Amino acid sequence: APASAQDRPVTVFAAASLKNALDEIGAAYAAEGGVPVVVSYAASSALAKQIESGAPADIFISADLAWMDYLGERNLIRAETRANLLGNRLVLVAPKAEATPVEIGPGLDLAGLVGDGRIAMGEVSSVPAGRYGKAALESLGLWAAIESKVAGAESVRAALLLVSRGEAPYGIVYRTDAAADPEVAIVGTFPEDSHPPIIYPAALTTEVVPAAAGFLAFLRSPKALPAFEAQGFSVLD
Amino acid sequence: MDFLTLTEEERSALLLSLRVSTVATLASLPAGILVAYLLARGRFHGRALLNILVHLPLVLPPVVTGFVLLILFGRRGPIGAFLAEHFGLVFSFRWTGAALAAAVMGFPLMVRAIRLSIEAVDRRIEAAAGTLGASRIAVFLTITLPLILPGILAGAVLGFAKAMGEFGATITFVSNIPGETRTLPAAIYTFTQVPGGDWNAMRLTIISVVVSVAALAISEWLARRVARRIEAG
Amino acid sequence: MDFLTLTEEERSALLLSLRVSTVATLASLPAGILVAYLLARGRFHGRALLNILVHLPLVLPPVVTGFVLLILFGRRGPIGAFLAEHFGLVFSFRWTGAALAAAVMGFPLMVRAIRLSIEAVDRRIEAAAGTLGASRIAVFLTITLPLILPGILAGAVLGFAKAMGEFGATITFVSNIPGETRTLPAAIYTFTQVPGGDWNAMRLTIISVVVSVAALAISEWLARRVARRIEAG
Amino acid sequence: MMLDVAIRHRLGAFDLAAGFTAAGGVTALFGRSGSGKTTLVNAIAGLLRPDAGRIVIGGVPVFDGAARLFVPKHRRRIGYVFQDARLFPHLNVRQNLAYGRWFAPRGAGDGIGFDAVVEMLGIGHLLARRPAGLSGGETQRVAIGRALLSRPKLLLMDEPLAALDDARKAEILPFLERLRDATTVPVVYVSHSLAEVARLATRVVVMEAGRVVAEGTVGDVLARPGLGARAGRAEAGTLLVASVLSHDAAHGLTTVDSPAGRLIVPGVAGRPGAAVRLHVPARDVMIATGPAPEGLSALNILPGTVAEIGAAAGGSVEVRIACGSGFLLSRVTQFSASRLGLAPGLAVHAIVKSVALAE
Amino acid sequence: MMLDVAIRHRLGAFDLAAGFTAAGGVTALFGRSGSGKTTLVNAIAGLLRPDAGRIVIGGVPVFDGAARLFVPKHRRRIGYVFQDARLFPHLNVRQNLAYGRWFAPRGAGDGIGFDAVVEMLGIGHLLARRPAGLSGGETQRVAIGRALLSRPKLLLMDEPLAALDDARKAEILPFLERLRDATTVPVVYVSHSLAEVARLATRVVVMEAGRVVAEGTVGDVLARPGLGARAGRAEAGTLLVASVLSHDAAHGLTTVDSPAGRLIVPGVAGRPGAAVRLHVPARDVMIATGPAPEGLSALNILPGTVAEIGAAAGGSVEVRIACGSGFLLSRVTQFSASRLGLAPGLAVHAIVKSVALAE
Numbered sequence A: 001a002p003a004s005a006q007d008r009p010v011t012v013f014a015a016a017s018l019k020n021a022l023d024e025i026g027a028a029y030a031a032e033g034g035v036p037v038v039v040s041y042a043a044s045s046a047l048a049k050q051i052e053s054g055a056p057a058d059i060f061i062s063a064d065l066a067w068m069d070y071l072g073e074r075n076l077i078r079a080e081t082r083a084n085l086l087g088n089r090l091v092l093v094a095p096k097a098e099a100t101p102v103e104i105g106p107g108l109d110l111a112g113l114v115g116d117g118r119i120a121m122g123e124v125s126s127v128p129a130g131r132y133g134k135a136a137l138e139s140l141g142l143w144a145a146i147e148s149k150v151a152g153a154e155s156v157r158a159a160l161l162l163v164s165r166g167e168a169p170y171g172i173v174y175r176t177d178a179a180a181d182p183e184v185a186i187v188g189t190f191p192e193d194s195h196p197p198i199i200y201p202a203a204l205t206t207e208v209v210p211a212a213a214g215f216l217a218f219l220r221s222p223k224a225l226p227a228f229e230a231q232g233f234s235v236l237d
Numbered sequence B, C: 001m002d003f004l005t006l007t008e009e010e011r012s013a014l015l016l017s018l019r020v021s022t023v024a025t026l027a028s029l030p031a032g033i034l035v036a037y038l039l040a041r042g043r044f045h046g047r048a049l050l051n052i053l054v055h056l057p058l059v060l061p062p063v064v065t066g067f068v069l070l071i072l073f074g075r076r077g078p079i080g081a082f083l084a085e086h087f088g089l090v091f092s093f094r095w096t097g098a099a100l101a102a103a104v105m106g107f108p109l110m111v112r113a114i115r116l117s118i119e120a121v122d123r124r125i126e127a128a129a130g131t132l133g134a135s136r137i138a139v140f141l142t143i144t145l146p147l148i149l150p151g152i153l154a155g156a157v158l159g160f161a162k163a164m165g166e167f168g169a170t171i172t173f174v175s176n177i178p179g180e181t182r183t184l185p186a187a188i189y190t191f192t193q194v195p196g197g198d199w200n201a202m203r204l205t206i207i208s209v210v211v212s213v214a215a216l217a218i219s220e221w222l223a224r225r226v227a228r229r230i231e232a233g
Numbered sequence D, E: 001m002m003l004d005v006a007i008r009h010r011l012g013a014f015d016l017a018a019g020f021t022a023a024g025g026v027t028a029l030f031g032r033s034g035s036g037k038t039t040l041v042n043a044i045a046g047l048l049r050p051d052a053g054r055i056v057i058g059g060v061p062v063f064d065g066a067a068r069l070f071v072p073k074h075r076r077r078i079g080y081v082f083q084d085a086r087l088f089p090h091l092n093v094r095q096n097l098a099y100g101r102w103f104a105p106r107g108a109g110d111g112i113g114f115d116a117v118v119e120m121l122g123i124g125h126l127l128a129r130r131p132a133g134l135s136g137g138e139t140q141r142v143a144i145g146r147a148l149l150s151r152p153k154l155l156l157m158d159e160p161l162a163a164l165d166d167a168r169k170a171e172i173l174p175f176l177e178r179l180r181d182a183t184t185v186p187v188v189y190v191s192h193s194l195a196e197v198a199r200l201a202t203r204v205v206v207m208e209a210g211r212v213v214a215e216g217t218v219g220d221v222l223a224r225p226g227l228g229a230r231a232g233r234a235e236a237g238t239l240l241v242a243s244v245l246s247h248d249a250a251h252g253l254t255t256v257d258s259p260a261g262r263l264i265v266p267g268v269a270g271r272p273g274a275a276v277r278l279h280v281p282a283r284d285v286m287i288a289t290g291p292a293p294e295g296l297s298a299l300n301i302l303p304g305t306v307a308e309i310g311a312a313a314g315g316s317v318e319v320r321i322a323c324g325s326g327f328l329l330s331r332v333t334q335f336s337a338s339r340l341g342l343a344p345g346l347a348v349h350a351i352v353k354s355v356a357l358a359e
């Protein structure tokens, strides 16, 4: 028999990079007596299209604003519940062994540093981290020189792997990912104003279980803070 | 964490993958045999189109296949809505959808293996059965089918292995919902997307490989038995 | 934008995909035939292991296969470093790497098709060639190989189609560099990841399907020719 | 049961345009390698759809080119012993034998007994085996059994005994004879052996390069001079339908009355009065002029007159001797013929070694 | 060239323990269906590795169970005509025929000419065809040609003529005879036909249930009473090696001198002095007591004495007649034997119809 809307767990569709944090928060919420939470992690694009075609999602947390806007335009989220949940920073990483700190600014000879190697980053037109990275390099006036040396990866994690395996001497990834990889070192952080703010928005979808609002609130409460910060996210608001 | 002890979540992903792969393989096998037969023997309009359709999931990036499935078989999709209304068969965001995705992705492999076997059957033997009174369908059931068993086994094991590894179309079609559509490969993928997940991804990968190797071994053993029966007196 | 006019970038992705798929298919074919022969006929230690290895890319999520390739064939990987040093063969971030990934992903399909054909060859015919003085290798080249041509064609077309659709392992292994490793599926995937990219993704998908359908049609035509040669007088 | 075939079919450069009619009994298809025997049989079986023509089995048309009628093979109820046995490799011998029975209509009667066929073919010890390990002759025997056991309305046998030793042939031939006599199932029998044909056939159809060049009762066709060359052998002869008079059990001899006169032959089965068929090869008949020779081991010395002397071929001639109400064909060297002064009307004795009638 | 085989091999319930020796010429393997002939031939060809034993071809061991020696089939230089033709389906007839030549060592000599073989086998019109469309006999002929053309050191022929009509056989047999006489290539010849065996074989090996039950020169073995039953046929006879005396072209007859006396036979090839082999089936020899009979169409009436009367079997007895320096075997009914009072020492005439020597 189908479970009634009351005792159905809250279903969250979230960008895959949030897995560690959300798993922990979900567990904490349940421990507090909240309804069980299940999270489906996938690419924001897939999740958005699934919600569009009627997926049983209560909460959507996107890795960028674009896919949230996509649902917003189609009235598939409750606009009033939408909020920017998390922020992140963009860093330049290098394999630990060869890492020397660099000053990231308009004068940086990034192309010279990369040499005949490649700079690994998220695919610049589709992966959010890639788009932010490209914007940052453009605003710093470095893009033209480096464009031909970009290796666009399918995700930030894949870009990071290229650096940690030594395939690429440099990479542009989120601070959250870089911090966790012992094989790479952060050699510089991009100025916050060099790229559009990195934002993970969250919202309730249109057909939700009543408990969903509760969990969204919990996500935005101080109780969720440690888990997000442990992963290196900055919590917005 | 002990390497061999699975968390509740991992166990559920493993069991789900087993269920999805088994159901996908068994459920698509009859259709696979039929389509393989039609492609090997049929002379009908639309044969070329059928052939193309069958190969599509191989050619398309899995994500595209997933989207196509979502559009067709989703709750609001033309086929999905029809099946839900008339047969109560719902695919979207259910394990059944994962099985459908796995079946579709494995279908070209399964069909090709079976088709090759059918094409290798000596038609003179089938004709002999015909003179003994067996109708076309009886010939198929009593002669062709037993003779192509090795091909069917090969097709099934390819389909099963593909189902155990399929994730692109699945995650796109039915998402990655724990206990319902988070198969082993989806779980593995998820782990690869976060820092520190490599270890878990590797464990799950090994489990997945072990299962598939077992399926492979069983199929090889069965195929050898069948072959021996035919070859030796 | 005209549906049929490709942008420079799309043209380059198409040409690259053609190159990658063709090279992957042709370069892996000899190895595929050899491995299929060993699996069909060989009685040696490690046969089971070889069989497992061949099937792995089917079982593993493509991303994992990509990781494994990266670890083995990357600039610092044991095999990659060796090949680069001794043969100047570099895979990382090169189209050759994309071809390698495509070949590896298509390998199980290719091997299985060829193996099925080899298993269907009448060994009494081969024995007859042996009595006429043909060594094992001569028998293979003059008898077995021509007789399994349909299987080789089937294997090649499966490998080619898979190569045209492969993207998970490729993008993980060699990234998505325009003109170098951005194959059609990678380009398609990219479009599916941005809102509003559907139209472009669809166009490229259709192009990819057309290419694969052409390959399919050629292989079917060749296979029919071969079959006719054997069947009729 | 009638069989009426007249078809035309092209295969590459080979052009088949052949037909014959048979009313029950055994029709022998005879002809050199490549003359189209198997092709004709395949058409009757429905394995091949002729370009044109008509095939009627037991009054039922199964193919009619003009009417676009083609009854598929499984509805023709045919037992076909293929030239290449075509056993089912995945079934054991017992299952191969039983295969046809699964599909025979319920009302088809008991047909021939399984055990009887197995015993006659000597394949009892093979029942659990699979075809792959069988010897050439064993394979052929199972194929014969499979066809016999399918309760066919028509039997097609394409050189069924070619791979068998003579002893086995000697066991199978009487069985086929009994089948011919006891049932109404018509048999089309392809063979290169005149002995087999003479023994079994009611009618003989001789083929050459896709055409029927001779057709008629076995007696007629075998006695027709020139068949020898056509059939690829100098082995014409006389077919006599005789009736049993008495048996001499002690010596294993049977006395029969034939149109050519009273003959003593090796013991044959049959009560007094039963009909037996005897084939007397022309080469086994000697001619003696003058008084009846004495002191010969030959038991049968029949008086007659030379009726006709055929054309010489290869140094020998065929001589037709009128004996009793019938005749005997003898083949002697041209040299002997002239030495003995053989000419139509000459009174002679035909000397037949009794053992020559054994086949 | 010697062939020396002695092996033991088990196949399921079948146990082969057989061997024979041959020094050139044609060795006939003779025996009922399932007696192990093909299995033995397969072992010689290297298609099967026996459980134990030894096979030596031309002084070179190719298998030795004790020494764990096994020369693979492609190094044995064997031309094998398989019981199931095994043509290469993807090659046309010409390529099938030429296949063996590709692998023959350069120094292997010209061997038999391609055109000669093609003509002898009558397959010239098939050269561009593929095997799938060939008739049974055509297939078999191509298989024979393929083996002959591979320049083998040993020829294995497993019922090569079974699917052929008699006229074709009559064309192929002389070719095989010439091959036997002109080359040193030993031939192992499996056949159910005593006529073929008698004509071709130097030695005969009779098998039964996996064992060799008789072995010897063809004259010996064929004359041995009891072979009939074993070989599955009542067809013993006498083998005579005769020399050509003169030809009578007008009548197509040849006079030869044989150990049994002077004989007139249908024209055979060979200059005066050349050796020919004649097989006189026992059933074709009549016996006359008293003075030499006259006015008979039989050309050959040889005086002799009864040497031995064999045991009765099936109502007939075999009588050995000493003629000249040799003997002739005659098969007559028991009834005739007692009627004529045949007994050892009795002077008789053996009457042989000359045409009976044709085979």
Ligand SMILES: Nc1ncnc2c1ncn2[C@@H]1O[C@H](COP(=O)(O)OP(=O)(O)OP(=O)(O)O)[C@@H](O)[C@H]1O
Pocket: B232, B233, D132, D133, D134, D135, D136, D137, D138, D163, E011, E012, E013, E014, E031, E032, E033, E034, E035, E036, E037, E038, E039, E040, E083
């Ligand atoms: N794999 C096997 N298992 C069991 N028995 C076998 C196997 N292979 C062959 N035999 C048996 O061995 C015996 C000898 O077979 P073989 O083919 O040598 O006979 P053959 O003398 O050539 O007979 P034919 O004249 O019928 O061709 C047969 O009875 C056959 O059934």
Ligand SMILES: Nc1ncnc2c1ncn2[C@@H]1O[C@H](COP(=O)(O)OP(=O)(O)OP(=O)(O)O)[C@@H](O)[C@H]1O
Pocket: C232, C233, D011, D012, D013, D014, D031, D032, D033, D034, D035, D036, D037, D038, D039, D040, D083, E132, E133, E134, E135, E136, E137, E138, E163
């Ligand atoms: N597909 C084909 N293309 C061309 N010729 C063919 C084809 N099939 C059969 N033939 C020819 O037709 C002729 C008749 O073949 P068929 O098999 O009927 O002969 P057959 O009388 O049975 O001979 P055999 O006694 O040798 O079995 C042969 O010469 C054969 O080569």
Ligand code: MOO
Pocket: B062, B105, B165, B166, B167, B168, B169, C061, C062, C165, C166, C167, C168, C169
């Ligand atoms: O077709 Mo995939 O790239 O194995 O999911």
Ligand SMILES: [Mg+2]
Pocket: D037, D038, D039, D083, D158, E135, E136, E137
């Ligand atoms: Mg034929």
Ligand SMILES: [Mg+2]
Pocket: D135, D136, D137, E037, E038, E039, E083, E158
């Ligand atoms: Mg045999």
